[in-house]
Amino acid sequence: MTCSDFYASLLRAGGVRSTSQRLAILHTLHHSGGHLVATEVFARAVQELPSLTEPTVYRTLDFLCERGFVRATHSGGGRLEYELAGEMHHHIVCKECGATRDFPHDQFQAIYDHLEAQTGYRLTEHHLTLWGLCPNCKP
Amino acid sequence: MTCSDFYASLLRAGGVRSTSQRLAILHTLHHSGGHLVATEVFARAVQELPSLTEPTVYRTLDFLCERGFVRATHSGGGRLEYELAGEMHHHIVCKECGATRDFPHDQFQAIYDHLEAQTGYRLTEHHLTLWGLCPNCKP
DNA sequence: TTATGTGCAAAGCATTTGCACGCTT
């Protein structure tokens, strides 16, 4: 099964139409390792699909987020970054060299449970990003 | 001591100049309870100081963040929100009614320490925001 | 007095919107 076939069936399984634009954007996010702002998604995806336009990228990213295929995060700078929704994880970003490392969500779950009990909120979403100095950039 | 006097001495204690623009912006953040995007900061602060302009708001917010007087967070929507730097806390936002509640950072510190040991990064900054349904909006 | 900060005006981008056409189902 090719990459595109995979995403095509993923979309259809989610009950939405499979279009070349959506596939190009999912493919781009997959091969970039995520963490792309909208303009970068466009810049890369348009190389796969030259007819792609900016408005379509914005609308498609919104759509894919709403449907849960894609997740929006942020790494500072005030611009949302997009990545494929998959295994739950977060990011540590090096402020010096930009190196990014993922870490799993597991260890936060206990705190989230505790916060639900404490506040009465039911938690459904979260953004968590850490910054610091990676081992190489530490003095 | 008036509100302005307080921020004036805070700025000078930090070794930076105290200007009417900086005071108006700090005052605005203080009385809004934080969580304002740049355009909202301008809209409110310009009422206190009519000569204030947008470029000044953007430059001043950047400056105050760099110097640690103000902190930038995000609550979705991809636009940074600003609040006074004070006691370390995070936010839970209700997706239904927008009600925001703070919770202290304490309980996360142990995990952060553990992540530092595990990844070799030295952590210096972090953004953490949770979304969900508040007690009133839960079915 | 001197360096820093601000206003003004304009430019630069990112993002959104309306509408007609095309493609998926």
Place this chain on the structure above:
DNA sequence: AAGCGTGCAAATGCTTTGCACATAA
């Protein structure tokens, strides 16, 4: 065949920049 999705073009709005003047220390 029907409805959703996209391209195009333009508008909108946020943010940044250059430069001259004002202000804090």
